[in-house]
Amino acid sequence: MLFSRLKHCRCLIRDYCSSITANKSETSLSRRELQYPFKYQVARQAWVENMDTIDEKKLGLLDLHPDVFATNPRIDILHDNVRWQTLYRYVSFAHTKTRNEVRGGGRKPWPQKGTGRARHGSIRSPLFRGGGIAHGPRSPTPHFYMLPFYTRVLGLTSALSIKLAQDDLHIVENLELPTNEPEFIKELVKTRNWGPSVLFIDESDIMPRNITAATDEIRHINLMPAYGLNVYSMLKHDSLILTRAALDVIESKLLFHLHRNNTQEVVSQYKLDQV
Amino acid sequence: MASYYQNLQQISKLTTNFLSLVQKRQSTYYSSPLLSEIGKVKVKYSVSKSPEEWKYVERLLPPLTVPEPVPKETYLSEWRPQLNECLKEKYFIQRTKNHMIPVYLKIGQHGIRKVTIIKNIKGDIWALEQELRDFLQKETPKPLRSQVNEFAAYIRIYGDYVNAIKYWLTEKKI
Structure with missing residues (x-):
């Protein structure tokens, strides 16, 4: 038993990593102020996890807006989105x-x-x-066509809600890893039961060096900036990992579109060859 | 030959004079002259970068998102904001982003088929349907036909009951 674990280098990596981040303890988390008031539904909550050790450490609890993370799981709209994403470039x-x-x-x-x-x-x-x-x-x-704008918005909120309801949405403080070895992130994903395929979303497209180097060769662990978030990728990967900053960006953008005043430019007919 | 050229010159002079007299529409954006054509702007102005003054400019800009309604004593129209009293019911109808009741009339078959649709229902949709049915059945001798879609969270009722439903909802303060 011990030999087989040693063979897979699990024990060694675990020792190595926990020793690096042994004395990094609780970071204080500021409470999230949810922007648009809601009446009937209650705010959803999610733990903020750390990424610097293999074992999960809960850093705090975050409130999530129910209009984004607790909408109806409209699988018909998800299907519309996936169909559009595959067809528009075909x-x-x-x-x-x-x-x-x-x-x-x-x-x-x-x-x-x-x-x-x-x-x-x-x-x-x-x-x-x-x-x-x-x-x-x-x-x-x-086969290009454009899906209506609010079908796209509803697709994103539905997918995020489904991911949260199925416990496949995790929030991390940031994507800073202590090492750039692929074995570390593989072991982390395996220990936390994040499933084989994982999608990491960060706020910007320039991400920490260690995670980019570690996941470069792993085909089923992917990184994506917040502006690239889409229904197809969310459904394709087993779990979705958002950083705290990405969560803020995604939630505020989606809420803005759900409450925006002037929808003329997004709702009007899509024109090809627009400058 | 010389007279011919003289004539031509006169004609060209006339046309230039004539063109200056032709009415030119300056009313649209495209026909108005560019700033480069005008040259120097004669209107006196000063540039200010004080945040105190910018407040007044900001006040004129339209808000990007729909603001929350401020509760008032009286309202000029029949519209009322959604109050917390609506939470005592088993069901909830979420207002649209413009704080309107999401009850619409769909007209199909060239005006023959009229269907009332109530959207954004949360909670016990079947209880709402039963209560609406009890209320609306008094309005019509015909049996009420309705469809409940719990998945997409809407109720469709055959017939034009938009105002009746809106009245019922405002009376119940939902």
């Missing part, structure tokens, strides 16, 4: 030739009358074997 390159594009077929194959055969004008007509295809797929066929 271009079909299936291609068939029409009767005009198939080589040959310029002359009448046999006289109109007198042969006893059916009348035909070209051997490349769609009725012929080896002829052109009528109404076949033509390449390139773009």
